[in-house]
Amino acid sequence: MRDATLRDVAQLAGVSARTVSNVVNGYAPVTARTREKVERALRELNYRPNVLARNLARGRSGQIAVVVPYLDTPYFAELLQAIIPRAREHGYNVLIDQTDGDAAHERELISRGARAFLFDGMIFSPLGLAQEDLVEIDPDLPLVVLGERVSNGVFDHVGIDDVAAARAATAHLIGLGRRRIAAIGDQPYPTGEAAQLRTRGYRQAHEDAGLPVDESLVIPTPRFNRADGSGAMRALLARDDPPDAVFCYSDLVALGALHTALELGCRVPEDIALIGYDDIEEGRYSNPAISTISPDKAAIAATAVERLLMRIGSTGPVPGIEVRAGHRLIARESTMGKRHRDP
Amino acid sequence: MRDATLRDVAQLAGVSARTVSNVVNGYAPVTARTREKVERALRELNYRPNVLARNLARGRSGQIAVVVPYLDTPYFAELLQAIIPRAREHGYNVLIDQTDGDAAHERELISRGARAFLFDGMIFSPLGLAQEDLVEIDPDLPLVVLGERVSNGVFDHVGIDDVAAARAATAHLIGLGRRRIAAIGDQPYPTGEAAQLRTRGYRQAHEDAGLPVDESLVIPTPRFNRADGSGAMRALLARDDPPDAVFCYSDLVALGALHTALELGCRVPEDIALIGYDDIEEGRYSNPAISTISPDKAAIAATAVERLLMRIGSTGPVPGIEVRAGHRLIARESTMGKRHRDP
Structure with missing residues (x-):
């Protein structure tokens, strides 16, 4: 049996070949009803575009x-x-x-x-x-x-609106009564745009609540990985005045920070509350499961x-x-x- | 400045254009020393192959x-x-x-x-x-x-040798004194080859130790995901005679099983020991960190x-x-x- 052509599909669907092409190639919008007719015909004829020729x-x-x-x-x-x-x-x-x-x-x-x-x-x-x-x-x-x-x-x-998202994450921690909130993941200008927007949101949430930012709690990291979160948490917990909450700039950072906090005997969230960013599936299955910003x-x-x-x-x-x-x-x-x- | 050609690279490296091509395109093996000379010349001339022409x-x-x-x-x-x-x-x-x-x-x-x-x-x-x-x-x-x-x-x-790997994972649990070892991830013929090889290794380890396999502890799952591990663990813990160890056919299965075991109040490994398969980074950071087979x-x-x-x-x-x-x-x-x- 020869392969079905665009023309065969058009005939079966009762539309023009151009309309089929619009559906297949996404060149121009078509109505939901037309798309459905064309897609049914594509399935029925088992239409496979000849990629190279096209x-x-x-x-x-x-x-x-x-x-x-x-x-x-x-x-x-x-x-x-x-x-x-x-x-x-x-x-x-x-x-x-x-x-x-x-x-x-x-x-x-x-x-x-x-x-x-x-x-x-x-x-x-x-x-x-x-x-x-x-x-x-x-x-x-x-x-x-x-x-x-x-x-x-x-x-x-x-x-997404990173400043608003970071502000919401930080406000969530403030709303739980936490007052010494660290931020893990800050990165310098010029390439650290993602980090800078999140730090801006973190600051805004503090301003909104009339709280000062302790600059020593804003921890820079080279990347947004588990190892970065782990290292930063280790440094924070070695201080005389550890934080009572942490906003992590990615879920991976949060998962690394969580691992090290538990390893060093911290209870999460009793001693330190943690929120991440990205909503990856891993954070839904971690122990404890991780609060997050879901884009x-x-x-x-x-x-x-x-x-x-x-x-x-x-x-x-x-x-x-x-x-x-x-x-x-x-x-x-x-x-x-x-x-x-x-x- | 015009882009460097293969011939320029060959001249600088003191080899034939064919040798440069062998290094760049992997057509034929070259000695480490020749490869190094060519790679140095490629870097010096900032050689970029013209992909389309080539x-x-x-x-x-x-x-x-x-x-x-x-x-x-x-x-x-x-x-x-x-x-x-x-x-x-x-x-x-x-x-x-x-x-x-x-x-x-x-x-x-x-x-x-x-x-x-x-x-x-x-x-x-x-x-x-x-x-x-x-x-x-x-x-x-x-x-x-x-x-x-x-x-x-x-x-x-x-x-990798899946049977040997699964056998080693199961033997590790037996060696820790566990006797009721579940297997999570079995899948039927014909497409479940991965699962079948692992089940075979699980059985062999039991035979090696002179232990019977409780067939009701071999749990099939549709895929090798967190949700599969979570569901299987929930079913195992609802039994009157839950297992004291679980061999999971992937780390994702193990992470899902771990999450649910902890959620239901089990201690890992005290009540149930868990081993996974794949050595993904996530398993190194989970709480507890997961034992695994690392390919x-x-x-x-x-x-x-x-x-x-x-x-x-x-x-x-x-x-x-x-x-x-x-x-x-x-x-x-x-x-x-x-x-x-x-x-």
Whole structure:
């Protein structure tokens, strides 16, 4: 049996071939009802796009790149897990690269991207590059940036409101009566944007409550890893005046801090309450389970793919926009104690 | 300044252009001394291969695919993290796909791989496909299989000795004096190869010690996730005769089981000792830290890339071989108690 063509699908669905193409390739929006008709026909005919022929015809690779600093960071793994099926729905393969946060590698990817590598657009989570480095973009490269940089009008940016989220996390600890609240994860200008926004939220929550910030409780770390959290907690507990709560700039930092706090005989949350950031699955299963800020990862993934495909499909330049995904605070045992269990 | 060419590098290193190509593309082995000379010249000249031109010239995409069931499973994320830099060293980009263990998607990837998609070879960790399905391979597709399937002489297989590893894990629990040892993660024929090998090792350790296996303590789970471990532990602790130890078929299963055991008031390891499998970083930071079987992931990644590039570079068919990477048992607090800490 020969493979079904776009035309066969159009005939069965009772729509034009262009409409089928819009559904398959995500070039233009279609109504939910039309999409459903087309998707039913695609399934019935077991339609599989001929990737190579299609790409040749339109001068595209049919691939998008997703570039993250570290693949084994659960937050990025969960985000990729959400991005891949969205891209595949539109017939795109996903090429994944990790940069280890290396600025030179990141710069090469965005400055020579579309010309030197085989992809039509990029979803990029920078780490080594500062905001001001994001001007050297290959003009042919459709780009959506994730994380804490902001759009400069050339690329799209999708992220959450980090200052508001960090403020809410810190306010949660203050609301529980804690007064000596440490922050673990501060990082210096220029590349530490994520950290700086979180420190700003941490300060604002203190101001809101009329509390002073003890600067010696703001602990810088090289990265946002378990080992960073563990080392910082060890230093905090060696002090004469240890904190009674800690806001950690990632769940991995919180998990490392928790491990060391328990190892050194601290009770969590009785002696030290802990809140993290990212809502990775691991934090839901740790002992105690970790309170956290949960970014809407599904919305981030869906919006990033949608904006990127729209940019790829556009014939002219598309002004970059700023998209804010939602976030919420999830209180678990590491701040609420054993009486509080996830449903 | 014009970009450096292969010829420039060869001249500076004092070797032939073919030798430089062997180093860059991994076509043929070179001595350590030659490799070092070439790599120094590559760095000095800041040599960057022109990917598109090179691929056009040799009729290749310059990409390898790595296909895993789930990207957000830490074991696969850690493996990918190890594979990507190895591939990049040889000028290959890595295209990543996740299958969700869907047999139809897995079958399409291996049967139409080289023709329908843009890659020169594949490192593949099957989940939905059984051993006997691995015959329908696109004959043009260089393939290295990871996990528990075995080579049928057509593709290479890289894995550890699962039976020996599971036997060692179970023997560790028996050696601590435990006698009612549950196994969490059994899965039925035909696709549950990984699980079946581990159950076999669990049985062998019992035989070695002259202990009977209580079949009601062998608990099947749909997958190897935290939720699977949590559910199984809940069922085990609801019995009149709960086990005094559990061998979990992955660290995620062990972390879920641990969470629920503690939640229900069990002491680990005093009431129940726990051992996992995979040695993911999360298990080193859990409370208590989890004893585990540690596969040599660096060796698995390096061998898989090396074999794949050799197959891609070969002009004729290459007989498939079976490669066993090493593993070791790491005893931590979940079996040894608080007295035992990682150094």
